[in-house]
Amino acid sequence: MAELAELEDPRIREVNAKHGDEHGVNLTKLRGVAKPLRGQVDLARELWASEDAAARLVALLILRPKDLTRDELDTMLRQARVPKVQDWLVNYLVKKSRHAEELRQIWFADPDPVVASAGWALTSEKVVKAPEDLDLPGLLDLIEAQMKDAPERLQWAMNTCLGHIGIHHPGHRERAIEIGERLEVLKDYPTPPGCVSPYVPLWVNEMASRQQ
Structure with missing residues (x-):
């Protein structure tokens, strides 16, 4: 969370806000944060629980479709009100899930x-x-x-x-x-x-x- 806070850019947040997104982190840099953390399911759950949009995007990059049950995916979708978070959840996890x-x-x-x-x-x-x-x-x-x-x-x-x-x-x-x-x-x-x-x-x- 501290690393994401350091990457926060007010200009990016302003642009994202026009599309209903609540984060100000460059997505390439955000992917860089997530890359060494892949597979750490417990960490991903904690990041998701934070309700912070950037942290939730990192969580979605860490998780794999097989890590989540149907009910968990359903709950996450109903919690994911931010467009980019919903988009990544559907495209990266739900579409590839059984x-x-x-x-x-x-x-x-x-x-x-x-x-x-x-x-x-x-x-x-x-x-x-x-x-x-x-x-x-x-x-x-x-x-x-x-x-x-x-x-x-x-x-x-x-x-x-x-x-x-x-x-x-x-x-x-x-x-x-x-x-x-x-x-x-x-x-x-x-x-x-x-x-x-x-x-x-x-x-x-x-x-x-x-x-x-």
Whole structure:
């Protein structure tokens, strides 16, 4: 914790605060702190319990998917209100855990939109890698009905799922684009030069053209 405090940079914290993140540590330096500590599960649990965002990021780098039970992952997700902490928890641990599918189903319909956003993130992963037992038309129905008025983080996760359906499933591409055009979610999102817009009609068409 002292080492993280020494790495604190007010300018980084100010930038992160605009995205809802509560830490001011350069992520490359933070990874350097975590690297020699990997596998120290008890230490990771203590860091997580501190509730400090930077310490929790270090904890997530120390832990391995096999270190955590389904209930522990569920509890951590519900505690991880900081976007970067939630993102790393889902991508580094939950997606690689044997509990991923069970948690996806639990979180997907959770009334808490932050928890539900994690369920949608796992669903996007499944859309790409294992869609055979998903109801893609049903997902499109939900997105069409709910995405426009969803809270920001849930809306982003649903938009990502919509984009992946359009990109990876040509049979549903036309409808995915049509939903994106009608709802106009992230249509005006500022996109740096050379990057692809998250606005689904632009995103899907660009990625589809690269597949040809």
